[in-house]
Amino acid sequence: MHEPVSRCAMRDQDKTKQQLVAELVQLRQRVAEVQANGQGGEPEARSLPSPTRPEDGRQRSRLHAILTAAIECLPFEFFAIGPDRRYILQNAVSRQHAGEAIGKCPEDVMGKHLTACYPEGYMFRRETEILPALLQEGHWEGELVFSSAGKTMYVLQHSFLIEDENGDPSHIASVSTDITERKQAEEALERERQTLWQMLQASDHERQTIALTNACIHSKSAKVTVTMAQEGPEVRLEVRDWGVGFDPETVVKGHFGLEGIRQRARLLGGRLTIESRPGAGTRVQVVVPIVEQPSAG
16 A cells, blocks of 8 residues: 555655756766866856855945945045046045135035146146156155145145056045144244254353343343242242333244243243233243252262
8 A cells, every 4th residue: 555655755756866967967067168168277266157146246335335435434535536637536525625725615526637626736746756656566655735825734645556457557546644733743843953952052151141131132121130049949030121021922933032041941841931011021030940969879
């Protein structure tokens, strides 16, 4: 009574074997074709059917959207230039800077030519320095200076070359960071260094008489007093006149007189105070800490 069932099971088993054999033959044919196309080498993965390709496409789309949003939110300038030297990609900072350069709204900058947004000096440097470096090294980094509406802007720019599928130069992408505050701080530090150097080059007698000389010459006062006193762990030196006075805020930075005294006091760990106004005389006070000499032995 069980024989019909056994024959049915054998038919299903035979049918499964036939399917496996057919699939194996097809697979061998595909491998042979791939090897023939690759001249006997290993089969290329891109020649085989991939059921995950639609998903890979969706993943690339999501990744592109994420990268676009990230570039848009960068706190520094990012832009890409096409072969015709026109903007093809800009983030918000780039559109803002370019718009200010040409007096346009940021939304109207996309597609503009570089010559509309950059001065002639930059274009010359681009042709003679930046482009040759990009073609030879694939990247360029350097500082740029832009002046517009009485303002000077320092930029650190890094540019890199983008090639097409054939390996030929196609586009240029750049990242620019505003380093104006850093450059201004460096320039202020250099001015301070030069002032200190001039002050240190002066003789002891010159340093001791700077306050009195300036008081007599600039104040036009008939009387000048100098007092020195110890107040706890500090020494206070004061120069007072009853001359024409001045506005301390209008003193030229880097002036060797008051600025030299200020820097000298700072080096000694002290402080300088200037009290003056036009027609009311001037009082200059320097307070420095007392430094005890270490005992011998």
